[in-house]
Amino acid sequence: MGFSLKQIIVLLMLILAYPVSAAQLTIELDHNRTTWQTADLLQHPAAQVVQIVDDVSYKRNMTYRAVPMAALLPGLVAQNHVQAVALDGFAAELAVAPLLAQSGAQAWLAVEDPAHPWPPLAAGKPSAGPFYLVWTQPQASGISPEQWPFQVSKIRQLKTVAERFPVLLPDPALAVDDPVNLGFALFQKNCLACHRLNGAGDAQVGPDLNVPYSPTEYFGGDFLKRYIRDPQSLRHWPQAKMPAFATSVLPDADLDLLVGYLKHMAARKTDAAL
Structure with missing residues (x-):
């Protein structure tokens, strides 16, 4: 039995209204391994709302609920090195020093709230979520677009390149x-x-x-x-x-x-x- 036009429209509205699924982020450091759930990161004691001017991925100003990267990398020092792995295989090599900085450019892990999903990156594409490394005042430290990995699924400590x-x-x-x-x-x-x-x-x-x-x-x-x-x-x-x-x-x-x-x-x- 076929669907009426009205039924199809209602079904599409329900699909579009369905929230983004919660996700998890694994952080593997030499001394410990932590798996964070979306809800835990959104409620992290250090989480706050950050304003990103001219977001690299969205090409406009964006607002995120985010956690300072320094709060997620306990025990690491400036000489260490990590890699952020995205769902599509993008693997950003990141010196830890800028991630721990408390002045100038500051690194944040933006967390997509399933109840308030971010917009798609482009027509027919997903959002930058579930986790996205963003920077406030990136120009202060010469942060490049490759240091803004999105759709991050894992962050792991590695030796240098x-x-x-x-x-x-x-x-x-x-x-x-x-x-x-x-x-x-x-x-x-x-x-x-x-x-x-x-x-x-x-x-x-x-x-x-x-x-x-x-x-x-x-x-x-x-x-x-x-x-x-x-x-x-x-x-x-x-x-x-x-x-x-x-x-x-x-x-x-x-x-x-x-x-x-x-x-x-x-x-x-x-x-x-x-």
């Missing part, structure tokens, strides 16, 4: 302040959340940036820089995920350093990755 993935390292003969090493730091901050290189990394979103070929080997002239600045201007397709890196996020000098690292690594492909 260099310790876990030595095949990402530039030539050890280079000085610490060599431009290639500076480019490596930018690669970790801006690229490793989505991409691997030489087969190394935890991300599952974008392609490997060195094998079988580095983009510096097949993008001629300044096209690689143009692609990083605005991917859709060179390769346009509806499901593209790579964000544009504006000069406010990645200044021209930093972009040169990043490309310099990729060029350097094109000559350091590993046998295991080929």
